[in-house]
Amino acid sequence: VIIPNKEDERFRSWRTVTEPQANAAIIYVMDVSGSMTDDQKEIVRTESFWIDTWLRSQYDGVERRYVVHDAVAHEVDEDTFYRIRESGGTRISSAYKKVAAIIERDFPPAEWNIYCFQFSDGDNWGEDNRECLKTLKDKILNVANLFCYGQVHSPYGSGDFIKELRKIQEQHENMILSEIASKDAIYDSIKQFLGKGR
Template identity: 70%
Template structure:
């Protein structure tokens, strides 16, 4: 009996994960789980799943093809439009919070977007083997006994067989109830990655644009952390002047000055020289802006990119987010560079629906 319960539970979990996979595009574009992010897992809201089952009607109540009726008459109870009708006692739709590990989420993202695995550059592209205690089995040494799983298994057995007494709730595990921690050996890259996020925080970048950047950065982080053993992140914001900030400030700060993108490139170059020697790190730069830049500054930007950023980057990605005032012309400067530099990627992100395609354009090269 307990084996059937466990099998049905695993089947249900598989169905739930399938529902998450089916709706991944919605989660990518809306960022619903960002506020539910833990250290290793994410809680994702999915509609409650009803397991198919037979339901018998009242005896003599008839059915399809029985009794009197008119052509086109409904065979079941109708549904009122949302927001109409009086208050009632009927049940509504329910939401289930499903915990999905970040690794599982990254695997879903990679499969859905057909992302190739990254081949790190340099001598750090070696792999090491590591044991992870990430599964449960029915045999093992006492030192690996999983007390919580064993107790739950014993409790389920006693309930299923009618041995459980709620007035005297004593649960005694048997040998068959014992559950032990088990491990799998996984290969992990030894290479490290440094991610530099750059964002224009001038007055034309509003809250909606920052939410787009925040959502896309979450998915970029989720993917890259599965490709490298160690990931370090730095954040640079700029208007006419650039500053290095922490993550919280990066997504919340707003300025009102002009725009000088070259100042952000200069600050990024300083960070790379200070913290990330090129020989030891795989460098990724992700820049987000509405495309407006001070007139003659484009020439300084091209010089900075070609002299000391593009030569050391695995990937330089530029996302142009459309603001309330439209989009500027800076993406055209990057398009010209992309003709001669194969590590330059760019995308137009008109709204949240554009996040999905932008991630594919950024990470689809496997660099």
């Protein structure tokens, strides 16, 4: 008969337990301009909910911020983000400036894992694109662990903004682009977004 000795390490076993990491800042950005239909906004809200659920399971301390925009961006609470109905033109740079201000105010990059998820139909005021890319590169991509842009298919919008982002995508490993054609594409979009990151 062999009796294991507790001091003898050969008889010990272990189990790997995944512990949540600390401090994730998640910033959700939604285009609520006139070209975004209620169906598109519902897709955004559904995808945001599941992204949020997954990230909360991975991190101990999760802080969330919500930004909505048409031609002007506003920081709102979670309830407003999930219920708001707006209209108007689109100036995406206003949202990027708001996100940059939130990061600077609340989330020092040395202390936070920063995730930004933006959703739009891709219809932006053309003259705003240069300002968008400058703000995105200088103020967000250089500090965010992950920046994800989901373009929701629209019968109205031009959908051109994703083309602007593709021009700089290769220079930024932390940027992921996803085209969301319908509710059925939400799962694949989430996999694209969360399958990569730091």
